[in-house]
Amino acid sequence: MKNKTQKQNNKKKLWLFVIPLIVVASLVSAAIVTDFFSGETTIDVTQPISATGNNEYTTDNTLAGNMVLGDPITITNIANDNRQAQISSTEEEGITTYYVSKLDLTTKDTATWETTTDLTASLYYTLVGDELMYKVETESTLTDYVIIYYPDIDGNPGSWNIDAAIKIGDANTEWTTSTLSESLPVSTDWNDHAKLWLIPSADWIAKSWNPSVWLFEANLIDYYKNTEGIITLLPNSDLTFYPLFDLDESLATGSYTITTSVLPY
Numbered sequence: 001m002k003n004k005t006q007k008q009n010n011k012k013k014l015w016l017f018v019i020p021l022i023v024v025a026s027l028v029s030a031a032i033v034t035d036f037f038s039g040e041t042t043i044d045v046t047q048p049i050s051a052t053g054n055n056e057y058t059t060d061n062t063l064a065g066n067m068v069l070g071d072p073i074t075i076t077n078i079a080n081d082n083r084q085a086q087i088s089s090t091e092e093e094g095i096t097t098y099y100v101s102k103l104d105l106t107t108k109d110t111a112t113w114e115t116t117t118d119l120t121a122s123l124y125y126t127l128v129g130d131e132l133m134y135k136v137e138t139e140s141t142l143t144d145y146v147i148i149y150y151p152d153i154d155g156n157p158g159s160w161n162i163d164a165a166i167k168i169g170d171a172n173t174e175w176t177t178s179t180l181s182e183s184l185p186v187s188t189d190w191n192d193h194a195k196l197w198l199i200p201s202a203d204w205i206a207k208s209w210n211p212s213v214w215l216f217e218a219n220l221i222d223y224y225k226n227t228e229g230i231i232t233l234l235p236n237s238d239l240t241f242y243p244l245f246d247l248d249e250s251l252a253t254g255s256y257t258i259t260t261s262v263l264p265y
Contacts, residue, residue: 048079049233051262065249067175069100069124074240075262077233086265087128087229087241092256094248099229099241099260101127105198105215119215121171121198123147127241128224128231132178136171136198142215145171146201149180151189162207171198184223192234193220230265 053073062068077083089097103125107118121138134147147168154161166186169178184194198215202208222239224231233239243260 046078048077049075049083049085049262049264050078051075051085062247064094064247064251064253066247068245068247070243070245070260072240072242073260073262074238075231075233076238078236080235082235083233084265085231085233086263087231087260088263089243089258089260092258094251095256095258096246096248097258097260098129098133098244098246099127100124100133100244101221101239101241103196103221104218105196106218107212107214108216110211115216115218119213121215123196123198124242124244125196125221126223127239128226128229130225130227132168132180132184132223132225133175134168134172134178135175136173138173142171142198144201145198145215146204147171148197148199148204149184150195150197151186152191152195153188162209167204168196170201180223181225183225184221191220193222195220 051073054071057071059068059070075085087099091097101124103123104120105123106120107116108114109116119138119140119142121136121140121142123134123136125134126132136142136145136147147170149166149168151164151166153164166180168180169176185191186194195217197217200210200213203210203214222231231239243258245258
């Protein structure tokens with residue numbers, strides 16, 4: 001009987017020894033679980049779109065009923081792909097704000113296509129908006145000229161195809177609204193931008209090539225037909241525009257402040 005009791009006591013001692021070992025083994029197993037990797041990434045970001053211009057600009061003695069051009073604002077895209085931006089302005093009753101760009105035009109030596117100064121003009125046109133508005137400023141004598149858009153649709157800029165051209169309107173010296181119903185350039189134009197020329201209306205009607213009195217583009221342009229002020233900036237490019245303020249004839253005497261902003265889109 002004594003041996004049996006002793007055996008039972010020995011079994012109890014054995015279990016008392018085994019159970020702590022199981023607990024310890026469990027604790028050791030939990031302690032060795034850890035991350036296989038932990039790392040931090042720091043991203044230095046550069047915004048590719050920037051805009052520069054005069055932060056404060058004041059016009060003096062501007063008459064109600066007139067249109068006044070503000071200081072230029074230049075938007076730059078340093079990215080290698082297209083980026084969009086949005087132009088907007090605060091509102092004042094009696095003042096409508098447009099956004100226009102400037103295109104210089106001049107005669108060219110068609111043998112070399114180098115510019116000459118025989119005839120020169122500047123074309124101000126709506127950069128973005130629901131209507132294409134424009135006016136021509138020149139010190140040259142331009143009698144009965146028209147503005148045309150000449151797209152290259154066959155991939156050969158040396159070929160002449162006046163039938164592909166679109167008349168923008170008469171070359172007026174006052175702000176004029178074009179009947180153009182689409183953005184420029186059109187989708188069939190293989191250029192990234194649009195060519196605008198000033199040519200005599202007689203040449204336009206006759207579809208004749210008379211380049212000695214034609215004014216060709218010094219640079220290409222874009223027109224974005226939308227009411228949200230959304231424009232597209234091509235890779236590694238600059239774009240300059242001017243706020244144009246149309247003052248209602250009934251606008252009361254006083255000072256009015258319009259803030260124009262270039263926003264992400």
